[in-house]
Amino acid sequence: MTWHDVAPADAFDEDVPKVVQVGEERVAVFRLEDGFYAISDVCTHEYALLSEGFCEEGKIECPLHQACFDIRSGKALDEPAEIDLATFPTRVEGGVVQFQL
Numbered sequence: 001m002t003w004h005d006v007a008p009a010d011a012f013d014e015d016v017p018k019v020v021q022v023g024e025e026r027v028a029v030f031r032l033e034d035g036f037y038a039i040s041d042v043c044t045h046e047y048a049l050l051s052e053g054f055c056e057e058g059k060i061e062c063p064l065h066q067a068c069f070d071i072r073s074g075k076a077l078d079e080p081a082e083i084d085l086a087t088f089p090t091r092v093e094g095g096v097v098q099f100q101l
């Protein structure tokens with residue numbers, strides 16, 4: 001497990017994700033009102049990038065078929081997605097947001 005830098009914490013706007021690619025994994029990192037959260041950026045239904053979807057109230061809506069996921073838990077909230085997203089621990093180290101993978 002390694003910590004990966006994303007961006008300085010003050011460079012994040014609320015509900016606007018920043019995406020980092022680590023090997024095969026694309027991770028989207030969000031600033032929500034209570035902290036930073038990292039999820040897999042790829043929808044579990046078909047191939048779509050959640051970072052291109054609509055984010056509101058801690059949820060992200062897939063841009064392809066509009067399934068919603070809870071950003072904090074990764075839980076798939078409605079159809080057609082049935083599989084939860086992977087989530088990753090985050091921390092702020094020296095003012096920089098990081099996630100662990």
Ligand code: FES
Nearest residue numbers: 043045046062065
């Ligand atoms: S690809 Fe995301 S809901 Fe279908």
